[in-house]
Amino acid sequence: MTEARSKRWVIGALVTLSLIILSAPTLVVLGASFTAGNIIAFPPDGLSLKWYAKVAGAADLRQAFWRSLQVALICTAIAIPVGTLAGLALAKYRVRFANLLQVYLLLPFTIPLIGSGIGLMLLFGEAGVLGSLWPVGVAACVINLPFMIWAVSASAGALDPDLELAASMCGAPPLQTFLLVTVPAVAPGIITGSLLMFILALNEFLVSLLLVDARTVTLPVQIYNSIRSIITPDLAAISVVFIACAALAILALDRLVGLDIFLKSK
Template sequence: MVRAVPGWLHIVGIVFVALTALILLAPLIVVIGVSVSESQFIAFPPNGLSLRWYQEVLSSNAYLNAAWISIQIALLVTLMATAIGGAAAIAIHRRQLPFSDVLATVFLSPLVLPTIIYAIGMLMFWSSVFGPVTPLTLALSHTAIALPYVVRTTLAVLAESDPYLEEAARTMGANRLQRLWFVVVPQCIPGLAAGAFFAFNISFDEAVLSLFLRGPTLTTLPVQIYGQLEFSPDPSVAAVSTIMIALTIVLIFVIDRMLGLTRFASA
């Protein structure tokens, strides 16, 4: 017979969840509060309410250009990471490539490699072999660190997929390409969507690689924020951060409408 959960343990669980939520949400609340402050300096609680910092950000060429570069690179990274990671996950799951276990480890290795080490290595390698860094350099570097998330989420979905669906399609006369496109890929969609979501956010928020691989005309939004904080900090950085938070919420809402958060979370 299963015993009821003691009352004190139930209270401890509620307190633990509440403290965890507070630790996670408190910094976001502070950032949002600072972004609507009338003060010239970063201070919380805000001294008066104003949207002047949002107006300044949306009229700043420096912020807008950096945001446009970040969006372009993030979209390119999302496409490359989703295509390469999805194909790799399918091949690893089917074990059709030699040393599939080794390949799986290689694709997941960026998760344990310190980003700063990879950034230094990429800068030295690209400069010595190809010359000055370009947006393609940054996109390829971001793709390398985003790939593990696409591979992992897609493998998780494939592990729970029905293997008999492809066999049924083969019995009905579908060739290998048709089975892949009409049976396997649709089953991977939740994992691919989850991986694409992570890839976009990782690329859009990545600062270490962007700092090392920056150029005179290649400044991403995180680098622009860091520069603003270093030389002339003001609430505009909080306004930009709030816009980035809103962008993430919009992406989650879109995924919820397209796939449902339950299927997305199951990936």
Template sequence: MNNPLSKTFVLWSFVMIALFMLSAPTVVVLGASFTSGNIITFPPDGLSLKWYAAILQATDLRDAFLRSLYVSAVCTIVSIPVGTLAGIALAKYAVRFEKAVQVYLLLPFTIPLIGSGIGLMLVFGNAGVLGQLWPVGVACSVINLPFMIWAVTASASSLDPDLELAAANCGAGPVQTFLSVTLPAVTPGIITGSLLMFILALNEFLVSLLLVDARIVTLPVQIYNSIRSIITPDLAAISVVFIACAAAAIFLLDRLVGLDIFLKSK
């Protein structure tokens, strides 16, 4: 076992097993979405694109997908200014109650999502806005905001303070220094966090289930309501659309920022 070749074999065996376990559900859903039959089967019962045509004609799925895009847009719009300013502040300044903020950043991993969802449901219910779509976007932003803050903080931590001092020495005011030096420096973190927030909100199920009613459900809730009766291949097709959206976000992230910078921000 001390042989380097044996160690390499064992390591790659674990890697291949992990890759297989991670990719197997995606491969199964992808294959099932192309079936020509009327039930989900894998391997597919023939190949056909009819279920992709079916989801284009299904107004309930299309409308639910558009609602999910709206929720993701609200979440991203709210998260960008809040997460950017918070991330820069944590990276550059001695913030009061910094320990409390650090604890907050761990909440997505420590508090069950059902607890956060019920709390937000009570807050929005008392405000009289429960059942609308925009509170779902705000709720997704509140729950997932630490991811945005982490991404911006990672970029802000690598900013050379001398650049801001140089801008100030050249006569730039605080706002101009922020816009011309600080903001461009943290742009990779902003892009990374924004794309991450968009995808997280697009896939959010539990919070959407608690905050919307049957008239304005998002796509994850619509899929859940559908599979309670029967699982049809059109649900596999819409799942592939979700996967394609995530893949497009990763591709865009790689083109705009670079996956190496994204992974370092984690």
């Protein structure tokens, strides 16, 4: 009993330490964003909402956020059909070289982002489309697409094949079976992957830095350009906005499909 209690204490202490380490940066940024002073500091020098008001009134930040939102929407719009079809194919069918494809899906995580970014920059530069927002959305989709595929594959793996067979026996054509049976059955995976792709694209920095110009600066790049001169509390306020967006996405994910679907997709 004493040994079991000791293990519980050790595990509890490790979990508590991990939670503190993970949450400390967020708490520091959150506190610094409410400072009443003119220099970013923690603990904050008084409490004030003036930096949030400054962010709300900054036209360049609003425009940069709108561009980031467009990039995230483009990325998600591409990822939904491509990731869904690829995830279903890998989960339901005997695809040739399936193991090789699984390894290929790991490439975005094994190749440094700077390498992927330079390659995409050269590709889009040769095509003469640099300076537009849609190449940034395509690049974000290419880099993060494995998340979408894994989320759909997790849902497709739990799909009962008898459902599609029953629809076929009832006379439903393949397209109708796909739209009315298969897609609703894997909808949790599609929703999970879509929300994740949206958040990842919204926060994409390194590839965006290589693909945007002065006319198409996204919010992460705008923040980077600002901190090169001086770090002010308004940047902490912007960071809190990003954290809030991620928290809302997680809340929506939990309400729509449950976090267990997301965890299984990992």
